[in-house]
Amino acid sequence: NAGVMQNPRHLVRRRGQEARLRCSPMKGHSHVYWYRQLPEEGLKFMVYLQKENIIDESGMPKERFSAEFPKEGPSILRIQQVVRGDSAAYFCASSPQAAGGGEQYFGPGTRLTVT
Amino acid sequence: AQSVTQLDSQVPVFEEAPVELRCNYSSSVSVYLFWYVQYPNQGLQLLLKYLSGSTLVKGINGFEAEFNKSQTSFHLRKPSVHISDTAEYFCAVSDKASGTYKYIFGTGTRLKVLA
Numbered sequence: 001n002a003g004v005m006q007n008p009r010h011l012v013r014r015r016g017q018e019a020r021l022r023c024s025p026m027k028g029h030s031h032v033y034w035y036r037q038l039p040e041e042g043l044k045f046m047v048y049l050q051k052e053n054i055i056d057e058s059g060m061p062k063e064r065f066s067a068e069f070p071k072e073g074p075s076i077l078r079i080q081q082v083v084r085g086d087s088a089a090y091f092c093a094s095s096p097q098a099a100g101g102g103e104q105y106f107g108p109g110t111r112l113t114v115t
Numbered sequence: 116a117q118s119v120t121q122l123d124s125q126v127p128v129f130e131e132a133p134v135e136l137r138c139n140y141s142s143s144v145s146v147y148l149f150w151y152v153q154y155p156n157q158g159l160q161l162l163l164k165y166l167s168g169s170t171l172v173k174g175i176n177g178f179e180a181e182f183n184k185s186q187t188s189f190h191l192r193k194p195s196v197h198i199s200d201t202a203e204y205f206c207a208v209s210d211k212a213s214g215t216y217k218y219i220f221g222t223g224t225r226l227k228v229l230a
Contacts, residue, residue, distance in 0.1 A: 042220040106159040
């Protein structure tokens with residue numbers, strides 16, 4: 001059973017460009033969480049999605065950031081008009097339910113560098 | 116709101132010595148607790164979790180943690196560390212109150228094992 005897949009692993013964007021980060025959850029998992037890790041900091045929750053629904057986006061910046069988890073295909077975290085402060089590692093985690101009875105399974109992360 | 120405190124940002128320890136990494140959280144109201152390890156440029160791997168039951172939890176790689184409700188703590192311990200344990204360790208609380216079970220992470224403790 002393959003783990004959580006994220007791609008690309010490394011992404012370099014110039015200021016003002018768009019970044020698209022993809023997350024394929026583990027097979028059978030329908031819940032996806034996105035977290036951001038700024039340099040030298042812990043992980044901060046961004047958004048929680050179930051298939052075709054955003055459940056909690058309380059950690060998402062109000063502008064430029066969006067997320068989706070379509071019925072088919074991976075979850076996408078999209079950052080428009082990136083700025084240097086967006087440089088971070090973005091981790092996706094999945095769970096078979098709302099993680100109430102167990103843990104979230106993390107992907108290897110996408111490291112975004114904005115130049 | 117729930118918060119997690121890892122007071123020690125860095126812990127140096129000699130190989131084969133015991134280690135304790137401290138974690139305190141803000142509310143003891145029905146929490147789930149986790150410890151994850153992150154090796155350089157990798158994702159997070161679950162070490163152990165507390166959901167209910169016995170307050171002493173054993174995890175992988177010889178780690179264990181004790182849930183202390185009165186002190187709202189969940190300290191991680193290992194009786195004898197190896198060089199390979201050098202990594203960053205994150206304590207996390209699952210936010211049950213919101214119904215989403217999103218994680219609130221501490222800022223991490225960097226364990227450096229010295230030869």
